[in-house]
Amino acid sequence: MAPRIQLDLEPSIPSDPLAEMIATLDLTDAGGARTREDIFTGPSQWMPHGRVFGGQVLAQSLVAATRTIDGVRNVHSMHGYFLRPGDIRLPITFSVDRLRDGRSFSTRRVQAYQNGDPIFSMIASFQEPALGIDHQEASPTDIPGPESLPSAAELMGANPHPVAQFWAKARPFDIRHIPSPIYFNVEGEHIAKQAVWMKALGPMPEDPILHQAALAYASDYSILEPIFRRHGISWAHPGLSSASLDHAMWFHRPVRVDDWLLYVQDSPSASGSRGLSLGKIFSRDGILVATVAQEGMVRVPELRD
Numbered sequence: 001m002a003p004r005i006q007l008d009l010e011p012s013i014p015s016d017p018l019a020e021m022i023a024t025l026d027l028t029d030a031g032g033a034r035t036r037e038d039i040f041t042g043p044s045q046w047m048p049h050g051r052v053f054g055g056q057v058l059a060q061s062l063v064a065a066t067r068t069i070d071g072v073r074n075v076h077s078m079h080g081y082f083l084r085p086g087d088i089r090l091p092i093t094f095s096v097d098r099l100r101d102g103r104s105f106s107t108r109r110v111q112a113y114q115n116g117d118p119i120f121s122m123i124a125s126f127q128e129p130a131l132g133i134d135h136q137e138a139s140p141t142d143i144p145g146p147e148s149l150p151s152a153a154e155l156m157g158a159n160p161h162p163v164a165q166f167w168a169k170a171r172p173f174d175i176r177h178i179p180s181p182i183y184f185n186v187e188g189e190h191i192a193k194q195a196v197w198m199k200a201l202g203p204m205p206e207d208p209i210l211h212q213a214a215l216a217y218a219s220d221y222s223i224l225e226p227i228f229r230r231h232g233i234s235w236a237h238p239g240l241s242s243a244s245l246d247h248a249m250w251f252h253r254p255v256r257v258d259d260w261l262l263y264v265q266d267s268p269s270a271s272g273s274r275g276l277s278l279g280k281i282f283s284r285d286g287i288l289v290a291t292v293a294q295e296g297m298v299r300v301p302e303l304r305d
Contacts, residue, residue, distance in 0.1 A: 012046035013170045018201045020045065021172040024056060025063050025213050027094065040064045040094040044086060046170075048163045052086025054244040055220030057112050057120045059213040064094035065108040065124045066209050073106050073126035075212055079248045080122035090114045104128050136252070139262060139286035146197035146260050149176040155183070173198050173218050173257075182225055182234045192230035192267040196222050200258040214257045215290060216249060219279065223247075224296040226267040227275035231303060239301040245274065248293045255281075255289040273299050 014020040030039040042060045044052050062078060097109040105127050112120040152175055156168035167183060178195040180187045198218055204211060224242060233240060265279040279292035
């Protein structure tokens with residue numbers, strides 16, 4: 001594990017968080033493309049803890065891989081490992097290996113670097129559109145609608161802490177928790193389940209690749225929270241240390257992130273200072289658009305296995 005990056009409490013709130021995210025995903029082709037490798041670069045967004053947001057590097061890696069796909073093949077799965085904390089002060093270089101282009105599927109490996117050190121490694125698979133069998137798990141029916149729930153900005157109010165201001169104003173997604181958020185405390189029963197409504201703060205471009213990348217971005221916000229909730233741990237818990245270790249995502253059907261999406265999450269296990277969380281993402285009309293799995297490191301001073 002790399003040395004911990006110091007907390008950077010000097011707030012940096014963008015005037016338009018959604019536009020900033022879209023710009024962050026617009027990678028620069030660094031040239032030097034070879035037979036099997038392509039190089040792209042992208043910026044890092046400010047974060048209050050000084051580390052690159054995992055969802056950012058996930059989304060950028062997916063964009064880099066997609067830039068090397070010819071035709072209409074769409075990503076259907078991605079599997080990545082977070083290797084080192086990224087530094088928000090540095091840009092990121094993405095190296096894409098064209099592992100395979102078959103009749104129906106293409107496979108890409110992406111390595112994300114800062115200062116020559118890998119911070120993230122991912123393999124993604126793409127498929128041409130095809131007809132076939134079709135079924136899905138049903139969306140929950142006992143979930144309150146997003147309009148009945150408070151936004152992060154409403155919950156934070158005038159809290160002056162830079163992290164609270166970041167949660168309230170700097171994220172490009174409106175995120176609303178069911179039963180309630182765990183920013184500062186955990187209300188109600190301590191169970192390893194929750195749901196989150198999420199939607200981009202404004203209209204997105206029509207590019208379906210951008211919507212997939214933005215979904216990967218947002219999928220990392222709250223996926224570890226069922227682990228915390230089960231043990232009564234909030235994000236503000238003294239001494240809490242957590243980090244994403246890996247992230248897997250399957251894209252089942254087309255998605256728009258500027259419409260409300262329901263992210264249903266649960267944690268089947270936690271042990272050895274690690275916890276596993278699973279998530280299913282549904283459109284508002286009940287279509288299952290993606291499934292997520294992530295294991296994270298969770299260290300709490302007073303809790304030991």
